[in-house]
Amino acid sequence: MNTAARTSSLQATVSSARPAVPAGRAGRPHPALGWVLPVLTLLAFEALVRSGLLAAHLFPAPSEIVRTLFDLGSGLASHIGVSLARVAGGFAIGASLAVIAAVVVGLDRRAEALLDPTFQALRAVPSLAWVPLLLLWLGIDETPKITLIAIGAFFPVYLNLLSGLRNVDRKLVELGEVYGLSRTALVRRILLPASLPSLYTGLRVGLSLAWMFLVAAELIAATRGLGYLLTDGRETSRPDIVLAAILLLAVLGKLSDSVLKSLEKRALVWRDALETRLG
Known part of the structure; x- marks a missing residue:
């Protein structure tokens, strides 16, 4: 067989062995699809209010809510900026402490016996229950607000990362020990990279809880x-302001989660999982 024939035969073999393009990627939905349900819902409420089926003084039309947002003007930007700063500060503190606590508890059974029962008990305390205590301890400035948000972000990150660390393949740990990795190097080079999917899940859940705890913190x-x-909307009987604030919380929560999701995809591009197949 001459060289050209061999080359042709080799190319045919490689082509037949090459996996087909995953069906999930071929039919990837357009990003705008996520806007269909919210837009349809807003249009439906607009129609219900305009037709008189919903009382406008209890549920303003979406167009009235948008007008309220514009009427708030520069003051609205100030409110958004303050809330963003509080969530960012509280989330950063809570998530950082959670990572440290999860690594300590995940690698030491004595630390688990000492710390984990307390963490599990504190996790069950409702957010509003912390408010009077934080007021007594920390006063009324920014410190108690950021502390409360940090508490909300702590537990999801802690629990998910702890689960991820405990489920790392034992063979990877043994391989690191065979190569003489120190405890710190083992955590940095094997345990944390292997548990990144669990960590990002915890971060996304913790961020959503940070936005929830924000409302309690700003009380x-x-x-x-x-x-x-x-x-303010409740005390002044302004449902348009209340709904505008809820809408903003939903939008900001979604945008911040999208940022984390994008970082997760970049950090976990190496995964051979269903997420990779779906694109």
Whole structure:
């Protein structure tokens, strides 16, 4: 067989062995598909209010809510900026402490016996139950607000990362020990990379809880923020302000989660999982 024939035969073999393009990628939905349900819902409520089937003084039309957002003007940007700063600070502190606690508890049975029961008990305490205690301990400035948000972000990150560490393949750990890796190097080069999927899951859940705890945090003598707008709308009987604040919380929560999801895809591009197949 001459060289050309061999080359042709080899190319045919490689082509037949090459996996087909996954069906999930060929039919990847357009990103705009996610807007269909919210837009249809808003249009439906607009029609119900305009037709008189919903009382406008209890549920303003979406167009009225948008007008309220514009009427708030520059003050709205200030409220959003303050809330974003509080969530960012509280989430960063809570997530960082959770990573440290999960690594310590995950690698030491004595630390688990000492710390984990307390963490599990504190996890069951509702967010509003912390408010009076934080007021007594920390006053009414920014410190208790950020502390409360950090508490909300701590537990999901801690639990997910701890689960991820405990489920790392034992052979990988033994391989690291065979190569003489120190405890710190083992964590940095094997345990944390292998548990990244669990860590990102915890971060996304923790971030959503940080936004939830923000509302409770801004009940602590706040004069600015989206939680303050909720309280102000309730006290002044302005459902349009209340719904505008809820809408903003939903949008900001979704945008921040999208940022984390994008970082997760980049960090976990090496995974051979269903997520990779779906694209």
